[in-house]
Amino acid sequence: GYIENDSIILKKSFELQYGHMKGVLKNQTSQDSLWSRKFDVVINRWATKTPFTEIQKKKSYYKILSLDIVEGKMGVVKIKIQLADRLFIDYLSLYKINGTWKIINKIFVELPSSK
Numbered sequence: 001g002y003i004e005n006d007s008i009i010l011k012k013s014f015e016l017q018y019g020h021m022k023g024v025l026k027n028q029t030s031q032d033s034l035w036s037r038k039f040d041v042v043i044n045r046w047a048t049k050t051p052f053t054e055i056q057k058k059k060s061y062y063k064i065l066s067l068d069i070v071e072g073k074m075g076v077v078k079i080k081i082q083l084a085d086r087l088f089i090d091y092l093s094l095y096k097i098n099g100t101w102k103i104i105n106k107i108f109v110e111l112p113s114s115k
Helices: 007-013 037-048 054-059
Strands: 020-026 032-040 060-070 074-083 086-097 100-111
Touching: 020 037, 032 037, 037 074
Parallel strands: 020 100
Antiparallel strands: 020 032, 060 074, 074 086, 086 100
């Protein structure tokens, strides 16, 4: 969904009302500062971002590094995400809600990319 700016896939995948993405940024004094955004805000931003070029799309991929599911009801996924020249590791928390898996939390870190 992210690479293609596909809001339909993104909205199906993420729990928009209660889900959050969290990250750490440096504040004005170079201290780590935690931030949190609801998925409805994040998905809107992702779906309207500048589209990737075909070259950027060819450089981009997702790879599941680990998956842990408990009782078929909840899970945690570790994903390596290469987005053009940026590399991320994400941890996604999922719940199965009314028979459908939803991402309810996402934390991530950006790593140096090998380009």
